[in-house]
Amino acid sequence: MGIKKNILVIPGDGIGPEVTTWGKAILEQIAADFGHDFTFDEALMGHAAIEATGNPLPDETLEKAKKSDAILFGAVGHAMYDNDPSLKIRPEQGLLKIRKELGLYANLRPILLFDELLNASSIKPSILKGTDILFFRELTGDVYFGEKVRSEDRNTASDLMIYHRYEVERIAHKAFEAAMQRGKKLCSVDKANVLESSRLWRETVQAIAKEYPEVTTEHMFIDNAAMQLIKDPKRFDVVLTANLFGDILTDEASQIAGSMGMLASASIGDGTGFFEPIHGSAHDITGKDLANPLASILSVALMLEIGFGLKEEAKVIITAVDKALKEGFRTNDIADETTNPYKVLGTKEMGKLLLK
Amino acid sequence: MGIKKNILVIPGDGIGPEVTTWGKAILEQIAADFGHDFTFDEALMGHAAIEATGNPLPDETLEKAKKSDAILFGAVGHAMYDNDPSLKIRPEQGLLKIRKELGLYANLRPILLFDELLNASSIKPSILKGTDILFFRELTGDVYFGEKVRSEDRNTASDLMIYHRYEVERIAHKAFEAAMQRGKKLCSVDKANVLESSRLWRETVQAIAKEYPEVTTEHMFIDNAAMQLIKDPKRFDVVLTANLFGDILTDEASQIAGSMGMLASASIGDGTGFFEPIHGSAHDITGKDLANPLASILSVALMLEIGFGLKEEAKVIITAVDKALKEGFRTNDIADETTNPYKVLGTKEMGKLLLK
Numbered sequence: 024m025g026i027k028k029n030i031l032v033i034p035g036d037g038i039g040p041e042v043t044t045w046g047k048a049i050l051e052q053i054a055a056d057f058g059h060d061f062t063f064d065e066a067l068m069g070h071a072a073i074e075a076t077g078n079p080l081p082d083e084t085l086e087k088a089k090k091s092d093a094i095l096f097g098a099v100g101h102a103m104y105d106n107d108p109s110l111k112i113r114p115e116q117g118l119l120k121i122r123k124e125l126g127l128y129a130n131l132r133p134i135l136l137f138d139e140l141l142n143a144s145s146i147k148p149s150i151l152k153g154t155d156i157l158f159f160r161e162l163t164g165d166v167y168f169g170e171k172v173r174s175e176d177r178n179t180a181s182d183l184m185i186y187h188r189y190e191v192e193r194i195a196h197k198a199f200e201a202a203m204q205r206g207k208k209l210c211s212v213d214k215a216n217v218l219e220s221s222r223l224w225r226e227t228v229q230a231i232a233k234e235y236p237e238v239t240t241e242h243m244f245i246d247n248a249a250m251q252l253i254k255d256p257k258r259f260d261v262v263l264t265a266n267l268f269g270d271i272l273t274d275e276a277s278q279i280a281g282s283m284g285m286l287a288s289a290s291i292g293d294g295t296g297f298f299e300p301i302h303g304s305a306h307d308i309t310g311k312d313l314a315n316p317l318a319s320i321l322s323v324a325l326m327l328e329i330g331f332g333l334k335e336e337a338k339v340i341i342t343a344v345d346k347a348l349k350e351g352f353r354t355n356d357i358a359d360e361t362t363n364p365y366k367v368l369g370t371k372e373m374g375k376l377l378l379k
Numbered sequence: 380m381g382i383k384k385n386i387l388v389i390p391g392d393g394i395g396p397e398v399t400t401w402g403k404a405i406l407e408q409i410a411a412d413f414g415h416d417f418t419f420d421e422a423l424m425g426h427a428a429i430e431a432t433g434n435p436l437p438d439e440t441l442e443k444a445k446k447s448d449a450i451l452f453g454a455v456g457h458a459m460y461d462n463d464p465s466l467k468i469r470p471e472q473g474l475l476k477i478r479k480e481l482g483l484y485a486n487l488r489p490i491l492l493f494d495e496l497l498n499a500s501s502i503k504p505s506i507l508k509g510t511d512i513l514f515f516r517e518l519t520g521d522v523y524f525g526e527k528v529r530s531e532d533r534n535t536a537s538d539l540m541i542y543h544r545y546e547v548e549r550i551a552h553k554a555f556e557a558a559m560q561r562g563k564k565l566c567s568v569d570k571a572n573v574l575e576s577s578r579l580w581r582e583t584v585q586a587i588a589k590e591y592p593e594v595t596t597e598h599m600f601i602d603n604a605a606m607q608l609i610k611d612p613k614r615f616d617v618v619l620t621a622n623l624f625g626d627i628l629t630d631e632a633s634q635i636a637g638s639m640g641m642l643a644s645a646s647i648g649d650g651t652g653f654f655e656p657i658h659g660s661a662h663d664i665t666g667k668d669l670a671n672p673l674a675s676i677l678s679v680a681l682m683l684e685i686g687f688g689l690k691e692e693a694k695v696i697i698t699a700v701d702k703a704l705k706e707g708f709r710t711n712d713i714a715d716e717t718t719n720p721y722k723v724l725g726t727k728e729m730g731k732l733l734l735k
């Protein structure tokens with residue numbers, strides 16, 4: 024029996040539209056193949072929304088988001104804002120606000136390692152082989168959302184790094200539950216030797232760990248974790264961390280998968296789930312047909328599995344990606360010296376290949 | 380003509396005492412060989428100081444530090460505090476306080492790559508070869524020193540991430556000056572798309588960059604930097620960043636040098652310089668004669684060069700380290716499958732070898 028879902032596509036900025044086109048096309052194909060009824064709507068966010076409405080997250084987008092069953096998102100950001108720190112309205116505010124408004128407190132980032140790409144990484148294949156990490160990054164707290172102050176003379180600026188116990192508890196439970204379904208190991212990352220918010224974090228995780236006695240819990244400082252992640256990635260199973268530390272560690276971990284162009288993430292919480300590549304808007308390659316659509320396509324796999332409970336459909340997608348890689352096809356970001364130059368595909372060709 | 384210097388040794392906790400013993404021995408040998416007059420004093424800090432006096436930075440240590448010409452430091456920290464986030468007096472407070480009190484606002488961390496250790500890293504030698512990065516980590520501001528608050532019900536905790544323009548300016552000048560002496564490239568790392576303190580950081584660095592038109596300046600977000608650092612470390616020359624981001628990036632970068640056991644740092648500012656390995660107290664190997672003394676020995680080279688302007692003496696040390704590695708000698712942390720097991724040395728043997 025097919026299911027009926029209402030999916031909002033937010034392409035965003037830069038390469039966002041180029042890659043979400045293919046994510047959406049895959050969803051349509053899956054619907055056709057499995058007899059589901061997926062309906063789509065589209066909305067603006069980020070720089071694109073600022074241009075059109077003056078607001079990085081227009082009310083209309085938020086309304087549509089709240090009513091949808093899942094959101095497929097591309098990326099936000101634009102060089103213009105990066106070069107001018109004094110601009111008050113910024114594309115990223117749209118992304119941060121939608122995370123907060125939808126209560127998307129848990130960002131899941133699986134580090135999926137395709138054997139074919141073992142060599143695309145700057146890390147030695149022998150170190151990588153067998154790595155399987157699932158990150159739980161807290162997404163609606165921390166220094167991202169604490170009060171921001173600029174002094175009147177503009178010479179002092181601050182951001183409040185702040186956590187409430189319930190925020191740590193709810194994501195910790197999700198991470199421990201995931202660990203129970205996996206390798207039963209959880210590493211919580213903080214900077215409790217310096218930060219009070221990290222001490223609250225550690226205390227809370229220690230308390231919750233007692234409810235999951237089968238899970239081996241370890242606590243690691245962020246500086247050490249940033250090092251261990253490339254020294255010995257296999258030692259990690261579930262990694263639980265705060266918003267800022269998670270932002271840094273997961274981008275770093277993208278090198279394990281060979282490229283950021285391969286990694287997808289699912290943000291979940293109180294309601295509608297939000298699915299996106301972990302890569303950014305990548306202005307430098309926008310419109311050049313160079314972007315890797317696989318992260319958006321793998322975001323769709325996460326939507327199907329985590330958002331809709333459609334495991335088989337998700338598997339079909341992952342198998343298709345695996346097959347394309349096994350056959351030697353690559354986008355530019357994951358090609359290396361050994362790649363057959365005729366098999367280096369543009370965004371569109373790779374998208375079309377996956378559709379088949 | 381020899382010079383006269385008064386050096387304070389602060390061994391600290393864990394493997395700190397084991398490794399600083401050899402740093403000090405090397406200083407004595409250099410004094411003898413080059414006709415310098417180095418006098419030594421010793422003081423407590425961290426857990427060792429808490430045990431003896433109840434205070435992680437006793438007044439006596441601070442007095443001695445202020446009067447000395449340079450400080451050779453080991454490490455602080457103890458598992459007891461890491462496991463109990465509620466302890467109020469903590470070893471790291473000693474280190475943070477001495478950085479603040481001595482005005483050590485610039486922490487220089489050169490990533491020194493010994494050819495012999497190219498293989499000890501988890502990163503591919505082809506990616507590493509030719510890497511030469513000098514980090515400038517701000518050391519007396521940021522979320523490390525901003526106000527820390529725990530609510531009365533203990534359910535909310537915060538740390539203020541805060542920067543003043545002058546704090547960014549003074550370290551930026553030092554970093555640009557260093558870039559002028561090196562590859563004339565500077566990468567400033569922040570999170571200006573989210574943090575107000577980073578926007579102040581970026582603005583200030585942009586303004587100062589105009590005074591160094593010969594230096595090519597780039598700005599990178601911390602998440603991207605954590606990724607680029609392992610994807611393509613050769614692209615970096617001088618990296619300038621805030622306290623927390625610098626803590627994370629430099630530990631991560633230690634994998635480039637094969638091991639944290641090889642990296643030294645110099646903290647400089649208004650007065651006395653402070654020289655230390657970037658590794659921590661490493662309780663797990665304390666007292667087992669397994670620690671790598673080379674980071675402490677290389678800290679001494681930084682002291683001689685940056686603290687005392689003794690370039691030749693510094694070079695003698697680096698050459699000696701290079702020679703030991705070329706002859707195949709390793710400590711446990713930098714040994715690999717190809718190492719002759721008879722050449723894997725303990726802390727003491729490696730220290731003695733270097734003395735020769």
Ligand SMILES: CC(C)[C@H](C(=O)O)[C@@H](O)C(=O)O
Nearest residue numbers: 099100115118270572573602
């Ligand atoms: C664009 C930016 C605000 C965002 C973040 O820092 O969360 C991005 O880096 C991410 O990881 O989703």
Ligand SMILES: CC(C)[C@H](C(=O)O)[C@@H](O)C(=O)O
Nearest residue numbers: 216217246455456471474626
């Ligand atoms: C021990 C700790 C407080 C310290 C820091 O975070 O600065 C250490 O990690 C370092 O990098 O010197």
